[in-house]
Amino acid sequence: MRSRALAVAITAAVALAGCTHPVRTAGRKSASVVVDTPAPTKKPKATHAPVRVKAAALRRFRDCAAVTSDLRAQALRYVGPYGLPAGYTGGGQIAFAARAGGAEAASDANAPAAAPAQPGVDYSQTNVQEQGVDEPDTVKTDGRHIFVVAGQTLRAVDVSGPRIAGRLALSTYGMQLLLSGDRLLVISAGGPMMMPMVRGGGPAGGAQPYQPQGPQTTVQVVDVSNPAAMRVLSTMRVDGQYVDGRQIDGVARLVVQRSNTPIPFVYPQSDTPAAMNAALATNRSAVARATTAQWIPRYSLDAGGKTREGAISSCADTYRPAVFSGFGSVTVVTVDPRNPVPHEGSTVIGSGGTVYASRSSLYVTSQRLPMPAPMAVSRPAEIAPVPDATEIHKFDISSPAAVYKASGAVDGTVLNQFSMSEFGGDLRIATTSGPVSEFPTSGPASTSSVTVLSQQGSALVQTGRVGGLGAGQRIYAVRFIGPVAYVVTFRQIDPLYAIDLRNPRLPRVVGALHIPGFSAYLHPISDTRLLGIGDSVDANARPISTKASLFDVSDLAHPKDVQDLKLAGPGFGQFDHHGFLWWAPKHLAVIPVQDYNVDGPEKKPFAGAVALEVTGTMRILKTFSHPGNSQQQFPITRSLVAGGLLFTVSDGGLMANDVDSLSERAWLPFAS
Numbered sequence: 001m002r003s004r005a006l007a008v009a010i011t012a013a014v015a016l017a018g019c020t021h022p023v024r025t026a027g028r029k030s031a032s033v034v035v036d037t038p039a040p041t042k043k044p045k046a047t048h049a050p051v052r053v054k055a056a057a058l059r060r061f062r063d064c065a066a067v068t069s070d071l072r073a074q075a076l077r078y079v080g081p082y083g084l085p086a087g088y089t090g091g092g093q094i095a096f097a098a099r100a101g102g103a104e105a106a107s108d109a110n111a112p113a114a115a116p117a118q119p120g121v122d123y124s125q126t127n128v129q130e131q132g133v134d135e136p137d138t139v140k141t142d143g144r145h146i147f148v149v150a151g152q153t154l155r156a157v158d159v160s161g162p163r164i165a166g167r168l169a170l171s172t173y174g175m176q177l178l179l180s181g182d183r184l185l186v187i188s189a190g191g192p193m194m195m196p197m198v199r200g201g202g203p204a205g206g207a208q209p210y211q212p213q214g215p216q217t218t219v220q221v222v223d224v225s226n227p228a229a230m231r232v233l234s235t236m237r238v239d240g241q242y243v244d245g246r247q248i249d250g251v252a253r254l255v256v257q258r259s260n261t262p263i264p265f266v267y268p269q270s271d272t273p274a275a276m277n278a279a280l281a282t283n284r285s286a287v288a289r290a291t292t293a294q295w296i297p298r299y300s301l302d303a304g305g306k307t308r309e310g311a312i313s314s315c316a317d318t319y320r321p322a323v324f325s326g327f328g329s330v331t332v333v334t335v336d337p338r339n340p341v342p343h344e345g346s347t348v349i350g351s352g353g354t355v356y357a358s359r360s361s362l363y364v365t366s367q368r369l370p371m372p373a374p375m376a377v378s379r380p381a382e383i384a385p386v387p388d389a390t391e392i393h394k395f396d397i398s399s400p401a402a403v404y405k406a407s408g409a410v411d412g413t414v415l416n417q418f419s420m421s422e423f424g425g426d427l428r429i430a431t432t433s434g435p436v437s438e439f440p441t442s443g444p445a446s447t448s449s450v451t452v453l454s455q456q457g458s459a460l461v462q463t464g465r466v467g468g469l470g471a472g473q474r475i476y477a478v479r480f481i482g483p484v485a486y487v488v489t490f491r492q493i494d495p496l497y498a499i500d501l502r503n504p505r506l507p508r509v510v511g512a513l514h515i516p517g518f519s520a521y522l523h524p525i526s527d528t529r530l531l532g533i534g535d536s537v538d539a540n541a542r543p544i545s546t547k548a549s550l551f552d553v554s555d556l557a558h559p560k561d562v563q564d565l566k567l568a569g570p571g572f573g574q575f576d577h578h579g580f581l582w583w584a585p586k587h588l589a590v591i592p593v594q595d596y597n598v599d600g601p602e603k604k605p606f607a608g609a610v611a612l613e614v615t616g617t618m619r620i621l622k623t624f625s626h627p628g629n630s631q632q633q634f635p636i637t638r639s640l641v642a643g644g645l646l647f648t649v650s651d652g653g654l655m656a657n658d659v660d661s662l663s664e665r666a667w668l669p670f671a672s
Contacts, residue, residue: 057458058348058393058407059322064292064315071295071349074324075261075287081279083265084327117143120584123642127580129417133357134247136176136187137578139638139649145227146642147184149175150651150670154186156227159643162656162666166228172218180250182225183233183337187254188218189242217242217256221340234303234340238312240331244355244417246362246397252335253395253402254342255364256312257352258297259328263290297331299342313345319404320349321391330364332395332402344401348393356420360398361405363427365414366391388433390414392453392460408460410451418577421480426504427453427460430487432474445472448489452504466507470495476534479522484556486530490518498556511557519549523582523589525614528554529562531582531589536566546593550618563617581639583646586659587615590639590646593623607635609648611662622662626650627669 061067078084119125123143128135139148145165146157152173156166172188179185217238223231240258247253263286268279296311296318312333330352333345351366367390389409396403412431414420419430434446449467453460469475470489477488485499485507496519498511519534530551535543545566552560581590588611595606608625612618626634626648634652641647645656645665653669 057322058319058404061315061318061320064296067295067315067318068290068292070320071327072287072290075263075290075327076284079265079280079283079287081268081276081283083263083267083283084261117642119143124581124583124640127578127582129356129577130358132248132359134178135578136178136185136245136247137638138176139640140177140179140184141640141642142179143642145224146640146647146654147177147179147224147227148638148649148654149177149186153670154184154222154230155670156224156230157647157654157668158227159645159647159656162643162645162647162654162668164668166226166230168222168230168232170220170232172220176245178245178247178252178337179224180247180252180337182223184222184224184230185247185252185335185337186218186220186222187242187245188220215241215260217254219254219335219340221337234301236299236301236335236340236342238299238333238342239297240329243330243352243364246355246357248357248359248397250337251400252337253332253357253362253397254335255330255332255352255355255362256297257328257330259326259351261290261327262294263287295327295329296347297329301341303340308341312342313347317345317404318347318349321407326350330366330393332362332364332397332404334397334400334402336400344403346395346402346404348404348407350391350393353390354414354417354419356417356422357397358422360396361422361427362395362397362402363420363422364393364395365420366393367413388412390429390431392420392427392429394427394455394460406455406458406460408453408462410449410453410462412449415475415478418478418480419475421485423480423483423501424504425454426463428480428485428501428504429453430475430478430485432489446474447471448473448475448487450485450487450499450501450507452501452507454504464501464503464505464507466499466509469497469509476518477520477522479524481524486522488519488522488534496559498553498559500556511559513559515561521577521580523580525550525582525587525589528552529614529616531614531618533591548612548618550614565612565618565620576637579637579639581641583641583659586641587613588621588641588646588659589614590648592636592639594635605633607633609636609639611646622657624648624655624657626652626655627667628652 075084117123123141126135126137139146144159146159148155152170154168154170155164158165170186174189176187177184217240219236221233223233238256240256243255243257245252245254265286266279266282268275292315296315298309299312300307300309312331328351329347329349331345331347333342335342352364353367354365356363389411390413391407391409394406396405410429410431412433414429414431421428428450430448430450432446432448434444447467448469449465451462452464454463469487473489475487476490479486483502485501487497487499489495495512495514497509499507500510501507516537519532521533523531525531530553532549532551534547536545536547538544548565550562552562579592590609590611592609606625608623610623611621613621624636626636628634634650636648636650638649639647641659644659646659648655653667655664656666657664
């Protein structure tokens, strides 16, 4: 493909691959664009708040009778003529889809066996947060074959051709992959949502029953030992919405949230007192009859021509907060592709949000639901404001089981999984508290902090904290690398803070730098270099261009701006760290990009990727795009290296370029 003029904007703000050395970060003055941005009136200074204990330890249910009794009693307090309050429950019965089938290409089963390829040497892997902790993605490779999902089709690509070696049609959408040897876990977050109310057949007084239908998670195990003849070995459907997953040493832990309880409530047919009271009585009766199966999420597994069902965790491994906050649940469950029956899981009654995992621990954040007033016929539920706090639940995954260990809480909310990091047995978490406004206000200003939590019994207790970061701003990027944290906040000026966490009881800001715009992504290139991707802004904090920045972070207290590259835009970002590729052997960074700024007679929309060489400085090597048609462009979403080739992936197909010259070698359209 010929090079394009780089008029692009970043579409993937990305994450950190595992790094063994602490990297010292920085901010800088922009050399690529001059904007009229007012300087801060004073240098922001992080302040140390007194160490406070703020724990949210959960209580374990003794058995299934305790689960049923407790949740039934709470439901009877809140159930009304329309069921339970929105957000606390709805519907959630498992729906069962058809078994997947597929087509395949000519077999290459008789091809001679090749020596195993080495990750990081012969091929790249998914860009993940922690080394040795794999994350689900739409593309996986073992160095010899690339497995990619687009639409409802799984494809296997032989990198030695390159050629498409096999196809498998699947019945779900939104699929993500985890590869374990010759087994591929295909995880689908999609599922049916709540169906409309079914009219007729209601009880006296005009109440109408409806059938609740909630989201589900589908997990299929695919045998990819012969990519030309891939086949589904098992299909599991789980009651609840897939949140995230991690895989360590070939075994996956999946996080599933069920926000709905499959109780057959009714709606009143009118707003007359008789109809409302009849519906209320029917709904209270439905709650009183609810069994454990309606409170604990379940699964159905089809394998070897047999079907089995059960709960995805036991009642004795179910926990609830001391203060009731809803009927939903979040479950961490172990799934081994060699034995796909979900087992050894733990369930927390509550909500699930952001997931972070080290090799030994998995953390799930949640926002506690506000307490509604008990339901009454005469008025709707009254719900208190949502507290500005984040709860964190810790699970031990050092053994095959996922065992609940402790919970804690911090002020504020997290940005994403990179807001958390475990180091030396402690959890570090970055949050923003308070309202964030584009314009100065007379009210309380937002502020950000980094808190250190240590496990003490069943509680995560605050043992250290540094606050006062970015008054009136919110966090845009976080990167923990060893005992150092880098936090980017933004409203109009971008402060980038370097925080020393070597003493977890006394974290301190040791460096800060203020620049126009913001950085949405930071990636360690070496022990002394940090690559930043973000936006330049005008005086009104509107993005005007996309920038790549290279920082010298050899001195934590005095970071330096080495170079800027202006990547014209701005465009629409997908902010998925899996889309970023850093191939260290060639000092090569590949970033998916888009540019929909089409002002001017010569400009056209662009959706592709840009390749940068990053050493002591940066230079643009090439821009890539995939063939489209008059109706559609195919944005590049992933890139990887295997077999001496750089592959870029879109929903339209897969392109192979020589990793040295970047000249095009092959285009494999998915439509053919």
